[in-house]
Amino acid sequence: MSSLSSPGTPARVAFFGLLGSGNLGNHGSLDAMLAFVRSRHPEAEISCICAGPEEFERQYGIPAVAMTWYQEHGPGRTRVDDVARKMFGKVADLARMPRVVRGYDVVIVPGMGVFETTLELRPWGFPYALFLMSLSARMTGAKTAFVNVGANIARERTLRWLFTGAARLATYRSYRDVYSRDAMRQMGLDTSRDEVRPDLAFALPAPAPVEHRHPTVGLGVMAYRGTNADRDRADEIYATYTAGIVEFARWLVDAGYRIRLVTGDPSDLSVVEAVSDDLRRTRPESAGKQLISEPAESLGELMNQLAGVDVVVASRYHNVVAALKLSKPTISISYGTKSDALMEQMRLAEFRQPIRDLDVPRLIDQFRALEARAPSVVPALRARNAEYLESLGQQYDVLSAALFGAETSSRVALDQGE
Structure with missing residues (x-):
């Protein structure tokens, strides 16, 4: 009992x-x-x-x-x-x-x-x-x-x-x-x-925005190798995706952006190394000044890193969640319906594309369009985040009753973020 x-x-x-x-x-x-x-x-x-x-x-x-x-x-x-x-x-x-x-x-x-x-x-x-x-x-x-x-x-x-x-x-x-x-x-x-209910990560406290002078892009990478059905093509899928990310990183550097590389799993470090090695070889003068890569031990630490960027382009689902939690204009390179559903909920469905068919020229067009719409996108994301916090607070009441037999009227203090 x-x-x-x-x-x-x-x-x-x-x-x-x-x-x-x-x-x-x-x-x-x-x-x-x-x-x-x-x-x-x-x-x-x-x-x-x-x-x-x-x-x-x-x-x-x-x-x-x-x-x-x-x-x-x-x-x-x-x-x-x-x-x-x-x-x-x-x-x-x-x-x-x-x-x-x-x-x-x-x-x-x-x-x-x-x-x-x-x-x-x-x-x-x-x-x-x-x-x-x-x-x-x-x-x-x-x-x-x-x-x-x-x-x-x-x-x-x-x-x-x-x-x-x-x-x-x-x-x-x-x-x-x-x-x-x-x-x-x-x-x-x-x-x-x-x-x-919303993803639980939307209940995490949001760090304060970080002031910065240089336009900065959070580039979330992933060591993607497909699903169970793709085992025979896993290396090919990984190489194609990584090549696309490297090409986009080159464009960002050439366009004058600073890049902050972020990950979500230790396996992703292989893609970080591919991007870093390529930029040091092809853009040696820019790589040291325009590329930032620091490990994060938690999603909270990752959000602290993303607090200092202007736009996020990410593959891993929770990289996308973290960016949206901070009300950052975000593009999702999606490997699953969950990412598509999230972008639809955030009214950013046009700023996504499938990871298997990563189209770098299209990604650049999406990036430019999102950057231009940032003044209207950010307030809309803040409003949606407020709704998510309210929903999660209500769920905590339900969980207390269902799991602990507790009737509680007080609410967990959820950080409203920006």
């Missing part, structure tokens, strides 16, 4: 997901939910079930355990040994996951595209762990919440079964856009009581 049924006993809360692996978007969603729990329920005991527990504990100082047996024990010494350990781990997790989840009253999956297949994804990896977590929580009496998550229609039958099975067992579900909710409905889930 959950300790929440015992008045005065602190709730034991676990966050679950691909955390501790360096993905800034995932951690941005976590940061927003951490702020909610700590503000509304400061007595709660917080820990995490994640992909990188050691890195997570280093960064947050919060106790963490590995999501799977294989992550806990590590790979084998040989390929055969490694495959055997992975197979054993899938069976071991059937007993291990209930033991892990039994220690919690509430398990929260904070945002993230947990039901998406826009990047490479194998059913018996994270989707399997997600399903086991939901099943274990139901078995042990813990409440589970998928909060403002992303989804798309999974074509592979096993993925569909794992996704809908995990979601069906949850106490609370919400999605970050209508498309995600509709995708889960089309895969067979009853979503009639599920909410649609």
Whole structure:
């Protein structure tokens, strides 16, 4: 029985997901939910079930355990040994996951595209762990919440079964856009009581604008290699995208702009290096003065960097979210419907193009058009951000009641930003 049924006993809360692996978007969603729990329920005991527990504990100082047996024990010494350990781990997790989840009253999956297949994804990896977590929580009496998550229609039958099975067992579900909710409905889930709310990153505090004299562009890059269906063409897809980004970076430098390169995952550093190496070779006099590249450990740090730019051109979804949160005129080089849906919500649908067909001349035209419209775009983005903050504040009331049995009238203080 959950300790929440015992008045005065602190709730034991676990966050679950691909955390501790360096993905800034995932951690941005976590940061927003951490702020909610700590503000509304400061007595709660917080820990995490994640992909990188050691890195997570280093960064947050919060106790963490590995999501799977294989992550806990590590790979084998040989390929055969490694495959055997992975197979054993899938069976071991059937007993291990209930033991892990039994220690919690509430398990929260904070945002993230947990039901998406826009990047490479194998059913018996994270989707399997997600399903086991939901099943274990139901078995042990813990409440589970998928909060403002992303989804798309999974074509592979096993993925569909794992996704809908995990979601069906949850106490609370919400999605970050209508498309995600509709995708889960089309895969067979009853979503009639599920909410649609803004991405959790819109609840993060916005840094103050940074004054700067030199026109600066935030260029968000991504080591994009396609989806599961593109494994045979992954290198080709990556090379084509990277070449387009390099070409656009050259144009920006030649046009007199300063570039701030930003990423969202450690893998993206290969594209950063490609851009930096090319500019140092082809524009040696400009590269040192017009190119900025600094690592960021959190989405908050990334937003601090973007506070000093005028326009953002980005590929990763949460790079786009961070830019829009700051009311920056933004172009999305989209690798999934989630980015398209977000740009439509922000009334910037004309300033996007698909990552697979990156057209640099068109991108330059879009950039010039967006720059010219910035005086009207920025106030519209600020108004939309205010609406998102209000919606997320209302959702916090719903979450408190659903997960903690709390009737609260006070609101989490959400930073209005600019």
